[in-house]
Amino acid sequence: MPQTPHPNDLTGLYAQMLLVRTYENAIVAGSTAGKVPGTCTSVGQEAAAVGIVNALSGDDLILTNHRSAGHLLARGADPGRLLAEVMGRSDGYCQGMSGSLHISVKELGVVLTSTIVGAELSMATGVALAQQMQGQLGIVACFFGDGAACEGSFHESLNLASLWNLPILYVCENNHWQAFVHRREANSRDHVADWAASYRIPAATVDGNDVSAVLAAARQARETIRETGRPYLLETLTYRTRGHFEPDDQAYVDPAERNAWLARDPITLCRQQLIDSGRLTVATADALAARVEDRIATALAFAENSPYPQPEQMLRHIYA
Template sequence: MAMHLLDLMDALRRMTLIRAYEDTLVTLLSQGRAGGTCTSVGGEASAVGVVSALAPEDLILTNHRSAGHLLARGADPGRLLAEVMGRRDGYCGGFAGSLHVSARELGVVLTSTIVGGELGLCTGVALSQKVLDKPGIVACFFGDGAAAEGRFHESLNLAAVWELPVLYICENNEWQAYVHRRETMLGDGIAARAAAYGVDSASVDGCDVAAVFDAAATAADAVRSTGRPFLLETRGYRLRGHLEPDDQAYVDAAELARWRGQDPLDVLRRRLEEAGLAPAELDAVTREAEARMEAAVAFADASPLPDPARLLDTVYA
């Protein structure tokens, strides 16, 4: 097994940028300058921890709550914001919005707004990797809601039978749109389900980026060495509503308050302070992220709208 180390300050920078991006997007939405979107607030440690454990040649498929995964992979916040605002300099020329982003240069094959849609596609991508003898594994992010879909069974079963190099990452954030996980499934988690398919699994605290990284690195190594799938469950909580704007009136206030006490950014900041970093050093990271987002907004605002003549360029029949 390879030795893996996570730079915690770099992790904080990326997690803080993700949070700043989502906060900026919510502000733009309130101003009527962007459309509704599903934020990844509360999932920053899962995104950064897992993506940090991937290799450059690995491929990613993800879902509608994808900004954290894209930014953790190195996406430019200006281009990502331009895409959400429907501008030509976005990753998909302004045609994808926030729910269907593809960034080939980052190895992000697609994001799917269909719940579990990426589960139905990752097996095909992994089969291609295997048949073409390519080195990369396939990382497939999905939520606990998708684990209640038939595609979850179909995907894990096929990946196990065909021995496909898929790292499944279930980001269990306790919410399935506007419905709590407890209302839709029995049992406390998702990871244990993998055993029925002969697939190894692990569950980890999704609010602790270091723990997520360690678990993801171990899981990714297992997929590389065996060529078989692995299911990693990261346990966290969705700190904002399903689709912005959302007042979260359906969320138990006491439960939300408890989980806010485990905010992944605060957890990491406390760890770094205990390691001897001064609060001023950590505050500088926040200012850096805010400055990057100011530049990102300026870039997106300056980007022109797409040419209507190109509307059907990527539509196939």
């Protein structure tokens, strides 16, 4: 497994969050212009994704969901190849056949992206069992949202992981919205982490908009898994500030709630922390943002110049 980027300083984490946000903003702009298919974004959740992934080792495996851009980019995925995949082009990670909702990157340990709510939870136990039976050192990080925690697969997965002592880091990115339904309308608890105790699984809840807090909590969780060989559930409290799917006008969202979370935007908070501590100036922060913009512009040009798959590729990976 090749080495993946692990920034040791807040500036590196900030740069990764900027990359994720800029990448997804490019998708939003492309979708609005009719150049990029509509997809699910994770705008507002960057600290949760970046903090968790940077706590993992190169031997660890990842199973993620339909809001996967942050996990993939933090793991070291090339934004050009990701954009090519979203746009259905041959130079994408899956030759343009997965779109944004099913990307897998074997060389980075990203086993799958699942668009079926909770499906990655069902498969995490099997992947972790395989790791265990083969004597692999890595753990399995399984990302899901608060909506998936309302699925039966969540409880089935936790039950088996506890029973079989599987090295799984369950990561609930609690972003308060389950498609177009607020978590209060579908979830009997405020915290998904509360369910872990029923299965004798340790759990913690962390401010998902504070990248340093997420990184520290995830490192502690991974260390616990390695010491005990048992699963752990980490809940990151964050907020999805764009709609369920692009385009989506979010007419169903309480503006006061959204504005309160926008005031705690993880990238804005991290930028201010870096400036206040003297690690960045306004000028160097702006220069960093400009470099990220240039990188995404280059990635977008790469994707747009990538060819579409040939017709005969439709018959590949088909089993009958």
